[in-house]
Amino acid sequence: MHETDSTARSLHGLAAGGPQPERPDWTIPQEWDRYTAQEHAVWKTLFERQSRLLPGRACAAFVRGMAELPLRADRIPDFEELSAVLMQRTGWQVVAVPGLVPDDVFFEHLAHRRFPAGQFIRKPHELDYLQEPDVFHDVFGHVPMLMxxxxxxxxxxxxxxxxxxxxxxxxxQLARVYWYTVEFGLVLEDGAPRVYGAGIVSSSTETRFSVEDDSPHRVRFALERVMRTRYRIDDFQETYFVLDHLDELLALAQVDFAPSYQRVSGAAEHGPGDLLPGDTVLTRGTGRYHARKRLQAAA
Structure with missing residues (x-):
């Protein structure tokens, strides 16, 4: 699977046949002391690679969050240390889970400002290829924005x-909003798109692709448009939806989605690469990347 598949915890449910923790909320001890030197080395490789890429590509809020959290290149973060800083700033904490968790459990944690993070880290041969969200995706990708x-x-x-x-x-429909914001969202800063979505910011290849490549569309975010738009779980996104400012998320958090659900129910869905007459198109992509992949698949 492509590295961005690791972002789909609540969007695709629980991995079939996986072990179920003893606790109803699926939390487990992080057991930080049990991480091996090799596991810390994987974190270091990923951390340093992404840290070099993010200046000029990640939004200011992400960069600021990284600087203010106890995140270091040389070791996997301790969730208790992260939570102590987060609780003081925004009331959030990081809790360890074994990987994918059921939807109800995931939502319940978020509703109470607990971010469930995978406790394990990928193997050295999985740097760009991961089936489930690990500690790098969840902590490096998500936690800085929780500040x-x-x-x-x-x-x-x-x-x-x-x-x-x-x-x-x-x-x-709601999952698509999460996908195109929290996981794969862009925001305008100084007139240029910048990354805030965790699925992008934790991926070296999609960090570049999302803001620099001429292939994808970059379209102004519109709630019901996003709710009707399918997304890619197997590769880079064909369309990125862009906020004018992060404060739009605050307004979105206060929206009653029920009328929108009624309006989009039964309406035609849009493909990941579709452009519509009503779109505010910031960048009309060439579609070159995905067209080439489709030709390769057909060969």
Whole structure:
């Protein structure tokens, strides 16, 4: 699977046949002392690679969050240390889980400002290829943005909304909002797109692709447009939705989604690379990358 598949914890449910922890909330001890030198070395490789890429590509809030958290290149972070800083700033904490967790558990954690993070780290041969979200994706990718009050409030609201959406049978539509914001969102800064989505910021290849490549579309974020748009779980996104400012997430967190669910229910869905007449297109992509992949697959 492509490295971005590792972001789909709540979007695709629990991996079949996986072990179930003893605790109802699926939390487990991080057992930081049990990480090996090789595991810390994997973290160091990933941390240093991404840290070199992010200046000029990641948004200011992400860079600031990284600087203010106890994140170091030479060791996997201790969740208790992270939580102590997060609790003081935004009331969040990081809790360890074994990987994928059921939707209800995931939403319940987010609704109470607990971020469930994979406790394990990928193997050296999996630097760009991972089936489940690990500690690098979850901590490096997500936690710096939790230092931002706007993102902290939005993700809590997503957890609350996820519980309601599941009851209404509209989880797929809400999941697309999470995918195109928290995981693969861009925001304008100084007139240029910058990364804030964890699925991008934890991927060396998609960090460059999302903001520099001429292949993908970059389209102004519109809620119901996003709710009707499918996404790629096997490769880079064909379209990235761009906020004018992160504060838009604060307004989005206060929206009653029920009327939107009613309007999009039964409406035609859009493909990941579709452009629509009503779109505000910031960059019309060439589609070159995905066209080449389709030709290779057909050969």
């Amino acid at each position: 931002n009050p706007v993102m902290a409030g939005f993700i809590q609201a997503y957890g609350q909304g996820g519980l309601r959406a599941k009851a209404l049978g509209t989880l797929e």
